Amino acid sequence: MTLEQNIDDLQKFVSEYDTEQFAGFLAYFIKNRPDSDTEIAINKFESKLKDFLYLISLNVFAENTGTKEIALTNDLDILAQKLDQVKGKDVKAKYQDYSMEKVIHDLALSNHFDNGVLSYNEQDLERLRRIFMPYNDLIIQDFGMDIECFIDLCKEIELIALIRRKQFVEFMYTKEFIQHRYRLEEQNMDFVKSFDLLPQKIQDDYLQFHEQPHRELIFSANDLCFQFEQEKVDKFLELLSCGQGHNSKVRYYTAESPFELKPLLKLKNGSYLSIYSKQLPISIYKILYAHLLAKPGLKDKLRKHREDCLEVKVSEIFRKLFPKKDTEYFENYYIEKNVEQDLLLIYRGNVIIVETKASKLREPFRTIEKAIVRLQDDFKDSIQYGFDQCKRVEDHFFGDDSFAIKDEKGKTLKTVNPQKVKSVLSIVVTLERFGGLQTDLGLMLKKDDDIDFPWSVYIDDLETFVMALRQNTKNYSTRFIDFLFNRRELHGRVHAIDELDICASFMRRSHEFRKCAEADDAFVFFSPHEQEYFDELYYKGKLRFDERPLPDEFYKFGI
Numbered sequence: 001m002t003l004e005q006n007i008d009d010l011q012k013f014v015s016e017y018d019t020e021q022f023a024g025f026l027a028y029f030i031k032n033r034p035d036s037d038t039e040i041a042i043n044k045f046e047s048k049l050k051d052f053l054y055l056i057s058l059n060v061f062a063e064n065t066g067t068k069e070i071a072l073t074n075d076l077d078i079l080a081q082k083l084d085q086v087k088g089k090d091v092k093a094k095y096q097d098y099s100m101e102k103v104i105h106d107l108a109l110s111n112h113f114d115n116g117v118l119s120y121n122e123q124d125l126e127r128l129r130r131i132f133m134p135y136n137d138l139i140i141q142d143f144g145m146d147i148e149c150f151i152d153l154c155k156e157i158e159l160i161a162l163i164r165r166k167q168f169v170e171f172m173y174t175k176e177f178i179q180h181r182y183r184l185e186e187q188n189m190d191f192v193k194s195f196d197l198l199p200q201k202i203q204d205d206y207l208q209f210h211e212q213p214h215r216e217l218i219f220s221a222n223d224l225c226f227q228f229e230q231e232k233v234d235k236f237l238e239l240l241s242c243g244q245g246h247n248s249k250v251r252y253y254t255a256e257s258p259f260e261l262k263p264l265l266k267l268k269n270g271s272y273l274s275i276y277s278k279q280l281p282i283s284i285y286k287i288l289y290a291h292l293l294a295k296p297g298l299k300d301k302l303r304k305h306r307e308d309c310l311e312v313k314v315s316e317i318f319r320k321l322f323p324k325k326d327t328e329y330f331e332n333y334y335i336e337k338n339v340e341q342d343l344l345l346i347y348r349g350n351v352i353i354v355e356t357k358a359s360k361l362r363e364p365f366r367t368i369e370k371a372i373v374r375l376q377d378d379f380k381d382s383i384q385y386g387f388d389q390c391k392r393v394e395d396h397f398f399g400d401d402s403f404a405i406k407d408e409k410g411k412t413l414k415t416v417n418p419q420k421v422k423s424v425l426s427i428v429v430t431l432e433r434f435g436g437l438q439t440d441l442g443l444m445l446k447k448d449d450d451i452d453f454p455w456s457v458y459i460d461d462l463e464t465f466v467m468a469l470r471q472n473t474k475n476y477s478t479r480f481i482d483f484l485f486n487r488r489e490l491h492g493r494v495h496a497i498d499e500l501d502i503c504a505s506f507m508r509r510s511h512e513f514r515k516c517a518e519a520d521d522a523f524v525f526f527s528p529h530e531q532e533y534f535d536e537l538y539y540k541g542k543l544r545f546d547e548r549p550l551p552d553e554f555y556k557f558g559i
Helices: 002-015 021-029 048-060 074-090 099-115 122-144 147-168 175-185 191-196 200-211 213-218 221-225 230-240 279-292 301-321 366-396 461-474 476-487 499-508 511-517 532-539 552-557
Strands: 241-243 264-266 270-273 328-336 340-347 350-357 401-407 412-416 423-430 455-458
Touching: 002 048, 002 074, 021 213, 021 270, 048 074, 048 175, 048 511, 074 099, 074 328, 099 366, 122 147, 122 279, 122 301, 122 461, 147 213, 147 221, 147 279, 147 499, 175 191, 175 200, 175 241, 200 213, 213 270, 221 230, 230 241, 230 264, 230 279, 241 476, 279 301, 301 328, 301 340, 301 350, 301 461, 328 401, 328 412, 350 366, 350 476, 366 455, 423 461, 423 476, 455 461, 461 476, 461 499, 461 532, 476 511, 499 511, 499 532
Parallel strands: 241 264, 350 423, 423 455
Antiparallel strands: 264 270, 328 340, 340 350, 401 412
């Protein structure tokens, strides 16, 4: 079958299902991920977020939909197989001669199409405030609400889901249901016999939960009007929701999902289904940024402001990581005339050079030749340029002559004697995630063989890793430096989809991590499930951001 035939076959299959139930079922598993090690049909989908958003889109925007209900049955196996047929022909070509260019191309495609935005809700909300607060008057004028209202509405929708979930699963914590689980797990009683022993209400609650697990994700405009003005609620929902209806343009897996900009689905009864609530602040960011970028005279100012915000954020992270009494910080400093550098810190004789890059990573082309040219350009403007800036400073620290660190006015802040420096490490922090091309800089970074690799990391990954170190380990400053030494030895022989998989491995098994770094002839693979370590910390309250994901009232009164 051709690609078009495979898509037609898949859309025909998904359109047999009732939209609310089908979309709700998959949305539930986007929000509540099952254990990845469990052998269940839902785990046959490689990228649950991207896969489910695509499948939901095919149903929501089909010409006609049916009344079937999806469940954890054989239908999921068939659905996964049909989706794989579409993805196999639409994304990944099969090569007999697998060149380095094809490896790079596949990594770029996987990073763009198979992975969602990997961050915590608090990070996305904080970014909204940081980037758009200076433009609050314009946002009020054009959207009818300020940036705090956007943020508060996101939090309110999350709170509604939390309250509803607590109500709908309350039966699980009853004495009778706990006894039911004991009979099944410890006494091996037949499920039906044990279930019949439950009170009728618990049976009803159990069945309703399994038939409609997505009920927690449904809300109405009136639910929001308890806390917000009707006019603002209506504008918010109109901006961030899409309704059912035929749309022939929604067809290809590699196209951007409509739910990436409008993550709320307006149902035919007027209620709203939160397809992917975590996407809300990300969608708001995209909408506001594109809107302001189109304003006359604002384009360059907005981009410069975004770059400045990245620099400030990175500085804040490192100032929390390295104690003030043992560390010298230099921001926007100069070593060479008229050449500004971002951040330099000296901690107990260890020098860390940090450069930040807010350059855009564009969608990769499908054809290898065009894709490689675009990737090389984007990589050069971001990670390569950042490394070259770091290298310029490194050269002075590795030289024999003393040199001065100066401010923008030419005032000497510190005179450095390179002989007294213990080590020199470089970091390039990016606003975009480059995936496998960033975790293994050996693929694209240009440098001499005797020059050490830098560590290049996406800003949210840096914050998450540093926060986990600070809040859960002792001697976290020293451990971070140990990580940098080990991490730079892995380039050229490592595979990891995401940097947090590598960071999690270091935190879980630092001794083994060091051995892998020292075994320079070994290729190291990091499982994409490693970063679940950070989720474990997060849900145990051991990864705490300054921004809160729920309204302030929740923390005062609870639910």
